[in-house]
Structure formats: structure tokens, C-alpha cells
Amino acid sequence: MLPKINQMLFFQIASSDEAEAAIEYKARIAEVLDEGFLIENPINSQNGRMKRMFLGDELSVYFVSEDGIKHFFNSHVLGFREDVVKLVKIRRPELDQITKVQRRNFLRVAAELEIAVKMPDQVRFVALTDDVGGGGISFICDGKWTISRGQVLECWLLIPYKNGSIEHASFNAEIVRVVQLETGRNQAMIKFAGINDTDRQRIIRFCFERQLEFRNR
Known part of the structure; x- marks a missing residue:
């Protein structure tokens, strides 16, 4: 309506x-x-x-x-x-x-941001995001990491802004889908399972900046 x-x-x-x-x-x-x-x-x-x-x-x-x-x-x-x-x-x-x-909350933009991930077994690795949004993100990681649907990850996202400042957002996220790519790497789609309002606003601010940047090209 x-x-x-x-x-x-x-x-x-x-x-x-x-x-x-x-x-x-x-x-x-x-x-x-x-x-x-x-x-x-x-x-x-x-x-x-x-x-x-x-x-x-x-x-x-x-x-x-x-x-x-x-x-x-x-x-x-x-x-x-x-x-x-x-x-x-x-x-x-x-x-x-x-x-x-x-x-x-689900506005998503394409972006390669650095993300640090801790798996349930305490294994840690660093990956790059594929897209970012206020409700979740997707990232690309090496195929050697045994990630699967339903896992809950601890994540730290590095967020650069247009003014040159850099902030971090930390959150827990659940894997909702894993896709094996032809390159041998994995793409993981995750949704936020636990994130405070300040960290979510940091991500949303980045998304709006990126959206405005695309719109002005």
C-alpha cells in the first residue's frame, strides 16, 4: 500500500x-x-x-x-x-x-573491507567483505577455513570513512549461506546475531556514504 x-x-x-x-x-x-x-x-x-x-x-x-x-x-x-x-x-x-x-537496516553496498573473524573453535582468520549492510554482510575467505551454515562467528570490521577517519565495529553473526567459488575460496553470507546500536550506526553511516558516492558518479 x-x-x-x-x-x-x-x-x-x-x-x-x-x-x-x-x-x-x-x-x-x-x-x-x-x-x-x-x-x-x-x-x-x-x-x-x-x-x-x-x-x-x-x-x-x-x-x-x-x-x-x-x-x-x-x-x-x-x-x-x-x-x-x-x-x-x-x-x-x-x-x-x-x-x-x-x-x-538491510541497505547493502558493494565494498571490500577488512574483517577479522573468530570461529566457534577459536580459530581466527582475516577476510575481505563482498558487500556490507545494516543487517549483515558477506565476505570472501580462503577455502581452508571450515565454515558452515548456522555457525555463529565473532567479527571485527574495519570501517573507513570519506573524511579519512577509521573506526571498528564488533558483532556476533550467524552464517546463513556458504557458496564455494570456482577460485576455491568460499563466500559466506552472515546476518547480525548480536550488535550494539553504536556499531550498527557506524556500518549504516558507511553504507550511506558509499551509496551517495555511487549516486554522484
């Missing part, structure tokens, strides 16, 4: 600043267009302050249906319209892009 006129949208804005990326804003839909929604100027859900939007801002959005279920989608700012009040035009999602599971 799509949100309707006068329905409230709640969203976060992609930002390289961790604190800014965590702020939730809300705005009412003023008009529904074929290619987008016109929304009123958003306000900070906590302090009620107006938020200035910019062309291209990436948004992680949800709305609440009449039955109380949250529906999530990703969007971005397409432009602006001067009316009685200034309206912001954001991209309208396709129906299959709206989900009851928070999409932002």
Missing part, C-alpha cells in the same frame, strides 16, 4: 555525521504525484524544529497504516515547490519497494 494525502511520514536523512543520521523527522503529505510525494517542511520529532532539505538527500522513510503496522521504503529529494508554504518533492516508491521490515 502507498501512503495517502495528509498521512504523516517519518524518516531519517543519510549523513556522514552519526548524530544527524540518527535524528527522526516527520512531515505530512500535501499532494500525491505520479512520480513522487509533495511533503510539508519536515520537523524534528523530538524538539519540533524545522529541517531544511537539500536536493538529492537520501531518506529512510516509514509510515503507519490504519492497522498500526509500519511500512518502510527508501527515497530521496527530487525538488521543491513554492506554494502557500514551501513543499518538498520526494521520490514515490514502487509497491514492491515498500516492506513491513525496515529497509534501512
Whole structure:
């Protein structure tokens, strides 16, 4: 289902600043267009302050249906319209892009990051990620490591940001799939089984930076 006129949208804005990326804003839909929604100027859900939007801002959005279920989608700012009040035009999602599971947690980007892994038998190795997301990652490792579906790993991910800073995120993750590659190496898809909010936000911040970088090419 799509949100309707006068329905409230709640969203976060992609930002390289961790604190800014965590702020939730809300705005009412003023008009529904074929290619987008016109929304009123958003306000900070906590302090009620107006938020200035910019062309291209990436948004992680949800709305609440009449039955109380949250529906999530990703969007971005397409432009602006001067009316009685200034309206912001954001991209309208396709129906299959709206989900009851928070999409932002599963935003994934291709990235080769260094990851240190400790297996249940205490064996440790270092690998490179294939893609990274707020809900899990995949990595490529040497075929000599006996990894299998259902194993829970302890991981430490090295995260470089555009400003040159480097941070680490630690988490426990469950292997959901292992693929043997023609090169003799293995690709492991893992989902986070235990990760604190700070480390998840670090990964999400990296994903948004990378997504914006791809978008601006």
C-alpha cells in the first residue's frame, strides 16, 4: 500500500555525521504525484524544529497504516515547490519497494573491507567483505577455513570513512549461506546475531556514504 494525502511520514536523512543520521523527522503529505510525494517542511520529532532539505538527500522513510503496522521504503529529494508554504518533492516508491521490515537496516553496498573473524573453535582468520549492510554482510575467505551454515562467528570490521577517519565495529553473526567459488575460496553470507546500536550506526553511516558516492558518479 502507498501512503495517502495528509498521512504523516517519518524518516531519517543519510549523513556522514552519526548524530544527524540518527535524528527522526516527520512531515505530512500535501499532494500525491505520479512520480513522487509533495511533503510539508519536515520537523524534528523530538524538539519540533524545522529541517531544511537539500536536493538529492537520501531518506529512510516509514509510515503507519490504519492497522498500526509500519511500512518502510527508501527515497530521496527530487525538488521543491513554492506554494502557500514551501513543499518538498520526494521520490514515490514502487509497491514492491515498500516492506513491513525496515529497509534501512538491510541497505547493502558493494565494498571490500577488512574483517577479522573468530570461529566457534577459536580459530581466527582475516577476510575481505563482498558487500556490507545494516543487517549483515558477506565476505570472501580462503577455502581452508571450515565454515558452515548456522555457525555463529565473532567479527571485527574495519570501517573507513570519506573524511579519512577509521573506526571498528564488533558483532556476533550467524552464517546463513556458504557458496564455494570456482577460485576455491568460499563466500559466506552472515546476518547480525548480536550488535550494539553504536556499531550498527557506524556500518549504516558507511553504507550511506558509499551509496551517495555511487549516486554522484
